[in-house]
Amino acid sequence: MKRGIGLVVDWETSGLRDHTVPHLTYLEGPQGIEIGATLVYMPEFEVIGEFTSRIRFLGLHEGISYGGPTHEKLSWSTEAEAIHGIKIADLLAAPTPAEVSEKFIKFVKLNARIDDPHKTPVMFCGHNPDGDHYMTRQMLFLGGAENGLRFHYRQIDSFSLGYFVFGTKSSNELFERTSGVVRKIHTALEDSRLTTVALRTIYKLCQGIRT
Secondary structure: OOEEEEEEEEEOOOOOOOOOOOOOOOOEEOOEEEEEEEEEEOOOOOEEEEEEOOOOOOOOOOEEEOOOOOOOOEEEOOHHHHHOOOOHHHHOOOHHHHHHHHHHHHHHHHHHOOHHHOOEEEEEOOOOOOHHHHHHHHHHHHOOOOOOEEEEEEEEEHHHHHHHHHHOOHHHHHHHHHOOOOOOOOOOOHHHHHHHHHHHHHHHHHHOOOO
């Protein structure tokens, strides 16, 4: 039986996305500026490979347009900057969304041995994955690579699983329970790794597998 492929993804972004205000396009609101992804075999969450990259900010901030008129509705928030510690100056030499999208698609296809991505849907996983899924699709859109990968129509959410299995109500609680890690300022890849460990721990617990 062919094993399923999953992507456990976390993003650092240029702003805090308001889920009550739907964005009409990927060209407005916050932009993803750092991606961390762990590629896994499903359902065991066996790690195949890891991917991380910062991404050049293309929006408008304090009167400076970093990506031209097309991207001026992409915004920067100092509140988000305080969470992840990434500044616009740190991203000036970062690769563009097009460059990162190309590398990301190659990473998934090569490591998961996917010949035709349209025949092999990838299960998207994360902690409250809706926002991370949005940012991933935004990156592919900005990079002109929307059809480079096919994502499964279902997602796996470590927040919901952690709440029902452990009673945890935040990523900090879940990661401390499953990895013993007390987070401070963190990176997207670190959170992707911690989410992967949490999902693997829950899978083993539900299967009655001793660790």
